[in-house]
Amino acid sequence: MTSLMVRRLLSSIPVLIAASMLVFFGVSAIGDPLSELRMRPNISETTLDNIVERKHLDAPLVAQYGYWVRDAVTERFGTTLLADEPIWPDLRRAVGNTLQLVLAAEALALALAVILGVLSAKRQYSIFDYATTTLSFLGFSMPIFWFALILQVLTVNLFQATGTRILYTSGLSSVDPGSGFAFLIDRLQHLALPILALSFVSIATYSRYMRASMLEVINSDYVRTARAKGLRERVVTRRHAMRNALIPVVTVFTVNLGVVLGGAIVTETVFSLDGMGLFFIRALAARDVYPLMAWLMITAVLIIVLNLVADIIYGYLDPRIRHG
Amino acid sequence: MTAPLHRPARWGLLLVVLAMLAAACGGGEDPDEAEAGETAAPGGTEAAAGSEQPASGSVAGGTVVFGANEEPDVLNANVTAGNLFGTGIITTTMFRPAYMLTPDFEYVPDLIDGEAEVTEDPFTVTYHIKEDAVWSDGTPVSSDDFEFTWQTMVNPDFDITSRTGYELITEAVKEDDKTITFAFSELYAPYRELFSTAGGTGVLPKHALEGEDFDNVWNEAIVNPETGEPIANGPFIFSEWNQGQDLTVVRNEEYWGEPAHLDSIVFRFLEDSNTQVQALRGGEVDMLYPQPQLDLLEQLRSIDGIEVEVNAGTVYEHIDFNFAVPPLDEKFVREAIALGIDRAAIVDAIIAPIQPDAEVLQSVTYVVNQPQYEPHFDQYAYDPGAAVALLEDNGCTRGADDIFVCDGERLSFRYTTTAGNEARELQLQIIQAQLADIGIEIEAATAPPADVFTNILPAGSEGAWDIGNWAWIGSPNPGGNIPIFSCDGDQNYQSYCDEAVTEQLEESNNIIDPAARAALFNEIDAAIAEDVPLLPLYQKPTIFAWNESIQGPQDNPTNQGPTWNVEDWALEH
Numbered sequence: 001m002t003s004l005m006v007r008r009l010l011s012s013i014p015v016l017i018a019a020s021m022l023v024f025f026g027v028s029a030i031g032d033p034l035s036e037l038r039m040r041p042n043i044s045e046t047t048l049d050n051i052v053e054r055k056h057l058d059a060p061l062v063a064q065y066g067y068w069v070r071d072a073v074t075e076r077f078g079t080t081l082l083a084d085e086p087i088w089p090d091l092r093r094a095v096g097n098t099l100q101l102v103l104a105a106e107a108l109a110l111a112l113a114v115i116l117g118v119l120s121a122k123r124q125y126s127i128f129d130y131a132t133t134t135l136s137f138l139g140f141s142m143p144i145f146w147f148a149l150i151l152q153v154l155t156v157n158l159f160q161a162t163g164t165r166i167l168y169t170s171g172l173s174s175v176d177p178g179s180g181f182a183f184l185i186d187r188l189q190h191l192a193l194p195i196l197a198l199s200f201v202s203i204a205t206y207s208r209y210m211r212a213s214m215l216e217v218i219n220s221d222y223v224r225t226a227r228a229k230g231l232r233e234r235v236v237t238r239r240h241a242m243r244n245a246l247i248p249v250v251t252v253f254t255v256n257l258g259v260v261l262g263g264a265i266v267t268e269t270v271f272s273l274d275g276m277g278l279f280f281i282r283a284l285a286a287r288d289v290y291p292l293m294a295w296l297m298i299t300a301v302l303i304i305v306l307n308l309v310a311d312i313i314y315g316y317l318d319p320r321i322r323h324g
Numbered sequence: 325m326t327a328p329l330h331r332p333a334r335w336g337l338l339l340v341v342l343a344m345l346a347a348a349c350g351g352g353e354d355p356d357e358a359e360a361g362e363t364a365a366p367g368g369t370e371a372a373a374g375s376e377q378p379a380s381g382s383v384a385g386g387t388v389v390f391g392a393n394e395e396p397d398v399l400n401a402n403v404t405a406g407n408l409f410g411t412g413i414i415t416t417t418m419f420r421p422a423y424m425l426t427p428d429f430e431y432v433p434d435l436i437d438g439e440a441e442v443t444e445d446p447f448t449v450t451y452h453i454k455e456d457a458v459w460s461d462g463t464p465v466s467s468d469d470f471e472f473t474w475q476t477m478v479n480p481d482f483d484i485t486s487r488t489g490y491e492l493i494t495e496a497v498k499e500d501d502k503t504i505t506f507a508f509s510e511l512y513a514p515y516r517e518l519f520s521t522a523g524g525t526g527v528l529p530k531h532a533l534e535g536e537d538f539d540n541v542w543n544e545a546i547v548n549p550e551t552g553e554p555i556a557n558g559p560f561i562f563s564e565w566n567q568g569q570d571l572t573v574v575r576n577e578e579y580w581g582e583p584a585h586l587d588s589i590v591f592r593f594l595e596d597s598n599t600q601v602q603a604l605r606g607g608e609v610d611m612l613y614p615q616p617q618l619d620l621l622e623q624l625r626s627i628d629g630i631e632v633e634v635n636a637g638t639v640y641e642h643i644d645f646n647f648a649v650p651p652l653d654e655k656f657v658r659e660a661i662a663l664g665i666d667r668a669a670i671v672d673a674i675i676a677p678i679q680p681d682a683e684v685l686q687s688v689t690y691v692v693n694q695p696q697y698e699p700h701f702d703q704y705a706y707d708p709g710a711a712v713a714l715l716e717d718n719g720c721t722r723g724a725d726d727i728f729v730c731d732g733e734r735l736s737f738r739y740t741t742t743a744g745n746e747a748r749e750l751q752l753q754i755i756q757a758q759l760a761d762i763g764i765e766i767e768a769a770t771a772p773p774a775d776v777f778t779n780i781l782p783a784g785s786e787g788a789w790d791i792g793n794w795a796w797i798g799s800p801n802p803g804g805n806i807p808i809f810s811c812d813g814d815q816n817y818q819s820y821c822d823e824a825v826t827e828q829l830e831e832s833n834n835i836i837d838p839a840a841r842a843a844l845f846n847e848i849d850a851a852i853a854e855d856v857p858l859l860p861l862y863q864k865p866t867i868f869a870w871n872e873s874i875q876g877p878q879d880n881p882t883n884q885g886p887t888w889n890v891e892d893w894a895l896e897h
Contacts, residue, residue, distance in 0.1 A: 043404055170599050272595060274567070
């Protein structure tokens with residue numbers, strides 16, 4: 001297991017280097033990073049010249065890449081284009097907030113999807129099964145931004161009807177969120193809608209996979225053998241069937257994390273959450289390539305790390321991988 | 325038979341724990357540090373209210389939550405990085421200008437006692453600072469501060485957004501603590517724009533900022549760098565900035581003017597317009613100053629208990645003709661195009677749904693809501709018959725495809741504007757159809773904004789564009805027109821050159837008297853209208869919406885912004 005992790009970690013180094021090149025030269029290909037600033041009438045030539053000097057924009061592209069990698073490694077991605085503000089504090093905050101959202105949404109999605117998938121498989125072609133199938137297709141086909149907006153509208157309608165605020169429609173916390181338990185509750189009130197919006201598609205995806213792989217497993221020989229041994233149905237389902245059925249779901253989960261992070265861009269924008277999505281959109285709107293590149297690199301690292309976590313989960317679920 | 329799902333449940337738990345860890349390391353704020361008591365719950369209507377009664381029907385105290393469109397990068401509104409409208413909306417609550425720019429485009433002395441005294445030869449401006457004007461730490465606002473502000477604004481080490489006007493000052497003479505005279509190297513008519521809070525923070529506190537690296541003060545908080553205490557001379561002072569979420573200002577108890585009614589104002593950063601509307605509906609924010617969009621306005625108007633004010637703003641759309649591209653250098657061609665465009669129809673289609681009383685802008689010098697406005701471009705009211713007659717009178721003939729040919733040149737023009745701007749694309753379609761009717765062909769040449777402004781427009785003299793549509797920002801001081809309409813002006817992208825106009829524009833710099841200045845500028849405007857190098861269309865509207873429980877908000881469509889009178893805002897009983 002340890003050697004597997006070490007191998008995976010080592011192999012991620014060239015991946016990261018390749019990613020950094022792709023990110024830098026890809027973003028550089030967009031064109032002059034100062035073009036947006038040149039449009040603003042209040043920005044003087046001196047300011048632009050200072051930026052060119054500070055960011056080495058007059059150096060050859062390869063040298064610029066070198067400066068950027070140096071800053072990324074030693075200065076935590078350096079500073080923004082115009083304001084010369086350090087990128088890292090904002091990005092770190094955004095990553096933390098996004099991880100809260102994404103991990104909570106995925107935890108909810110996995111828990112619900114496994115239950116729904118197992119029950120659907122056990123009761124194949126029942127009303128419950130059909131209902132779950134319909135709901136998951138709804139989940140697939142519903143655009144997140146629309147679903148998020150509907151959630152906001154419904155929440156506000158509920159507030160207007162009852163006068164009691166249960167959930168908030170925007171932001172991460174109240175102006176004065178309190179501390180300790182009160183802070184946690186306030187955070188939950190703010191995050192509930194985005195978590196719901198983000199997890200809906202995942203629930204749909206995972207439950208379909210869970211149902212399919214569960215169906216495959218419960219009809220296999222070893223499950224029949226387990227039953228023939230006289231094991232209780234509960235034990236057969238939990239110990240023998242579900243554990244094996246989870247393996248493909250974990251694969252989908254890993255692949256899907258990238259999609260969910262992408263979905264977080266939309267979700268965070270709709271709910272004005274100070275996360276990586278909004279960070280990305282702001283950097284894009286300001287045409288500031290430096291935070292943009294930092295964002296891309298952090299996303300690459302996150303995906304690699306999450307893939308590694310998935311490998312560990314595989315090892316836990318399937319001893320053949322652990323001992324192989 | 326819902327079996328307790330042990331393993332998956334454990335994995336779920338693991339993820340939840342990870343999420344919590346992420347919350348712990350990335351939450352960005354320490355709840356203990358949040359200043360309890362300073363701010364009330366979101367929703368001004370729910371806010372705490374005191375017992376003191378400052379105005380009839382309103383109560384002292386409470387918090388108003390302003391849903392802001394953009395979050396500043398830094399709070400120092402004087403440096404380039406802080407030069408955002410979103411920064412100005414916040415800093416205007418904390419600083420007072422020498423002259424306040426009011427919603428009707430008037431300059432009213434604010435930090436100074438009466439109009440500044442002016443001498444013309446040599447040009448000097450003497451400010452009498454209000455006797456009771458003090459900073460929030462009790463230090464008087466003094467002539468030292470005015471001098472220090474000038475010195476900071478012209479310091480080449482600092483990345484100041486605009487040094488305009490300050491760089492003409494040659495000397496400052498402090499007559500006493502509250503009186504200072506600036507001598508200028510030449511006449512500077514728009515001197516009332518100096519020490520302004522529209523795009524700056526007015527006057528700087530010398531005792532707090534002297535010796536500091538001005539590019540790096542007030543990045544994250546408007547405080548005295550030495551003491552860490554908030555510093556301001558306006559009705560509010562800085563309290564707290566939760567980056568990515570909100571910024572709070574609280575009442576300046578030392579404010580020398582009429583004290584603010586509210587305890588605090590929270591600027592909550594909401595970028596998505598749908599979210600803004602839902603937040604206002606649900607009372608999570610109390611006011612909005614959104615981008616003007618029709619569907620947004622309809623939603624705002626449908627909310628009960630919300631006041632909506634729509635005004636003509638200072639940003640105006642116009643269509644420019646490039647003189648470097650024949651036959652657009654022929655006046656009759658430009659005139660024919662101007663007569664062939666039904667600007668009233670464009671306003672009806674694009675602006676009237678948002679602002680029913682919108683009218684066609686008929687001046688490139690003053691906007692409709694300025695008292696000096698004169699409609700010189702009204703001679704180009706829609707008259708397709710006259711347009712065709714004009715072309716025929718000048719020897720143009722229709723080709724087989726019905727498009728006019730003048731002196732061998734087919735009247736077919738590229739129309740350059742920014743892609744992705746719905747209003748501009750609609751405008752383009754309307755104009756295309758209208759000009760086709762009078763035998764002029766328009767080809768769409770849209771490009772991304774960065775490309776239009778960086779590469780295409782400035783290359784006008786090389787024929788990079790024929791007809792262009794973009795916007796200029798109007799100002800109470802039409803001096804901004806000098807670089808646009810002078811023969812060698814920096815922003816004269818269209819190679820328009822009328823020696824007489826250039827001369828008059830230069831002369832305007834030497835006229836101080838507002839009435840005489842306005843008269844000259846209107847004369848210039850009439851001459852420009854006669855040459856028709858461009859056709860003004862309309863002003864972009866501004867939208868300001870607030871909860872009816874707040875008294876006092878009034879939009880200021882100038883670049884001073886909607887927070888110009890925050891001290892008057894109060895919560896109703």
